[in-house]
Amino acid sequence: NAGVTQTPKFRVLKTGQSMTLLCAQDMNHEYMYWYRQDPGMGLRLIHYSVGEGTTAKGEVPDGYNVSRLKKQNFLLGLESAAPSQTSVYFCASSYPTGKTDTQYFGPGTRLTVL
């Protein structure tokens, strides 16, 4: 059981380049999330999805776009990367069981923008 997987694990971009991060989960979870983690800070929510074909903005959505075309996949896109987007990106998924709704995380993608 793979759980939540993320590709790639590492990436270096130049300012202005674009890229897509892929998140996949095999737990049949309805909800999926993209977070970023910067040094000395907790996770901040970028975008999330409560089901196939739906997305919503989180705390820090600017500069990112997402798509949830299939239930098991959640894509995070950077159209024009900036050095401020250097961070570790985590994907998570959860099944809406009410209050509990525990999120399960992927291993993270370390992105550096030069």
Next chain:
Amino acid sequence: AQKITQTQPGMFVQEKEAVTLDCTYDTSDQSYGLFWYKQPSSGEMIFLIYQGSYDEQNATEGRYSLNFQKARKSANLVISASQLGDSAMYFCAMRDMDSNYQLIWGAGTKLIIKP
């Protein structure tokens, strides 16, 4: 205002001792959930324990327990009989109606267990 506050940026604890990691939160919602996650140096986020605001008992999961004091708005994580493998970052998080039921995270506490 910060919704989740973890006042201990770092802690050193002797192996086999118990350790308490502090977490205070701020919410006007009556129904909310509190979570603790562990992040080892390898980077993954591991769910440890959950406490619901209406749960009458403090949550426990093996060596982890949550000291939930609702009136003080605190949800401290207690690790009993600490082990070297407990060295990691620990994050407290909360979800409530104000946050549209999305997790709001504290800045974390770095715990180092000394042999």
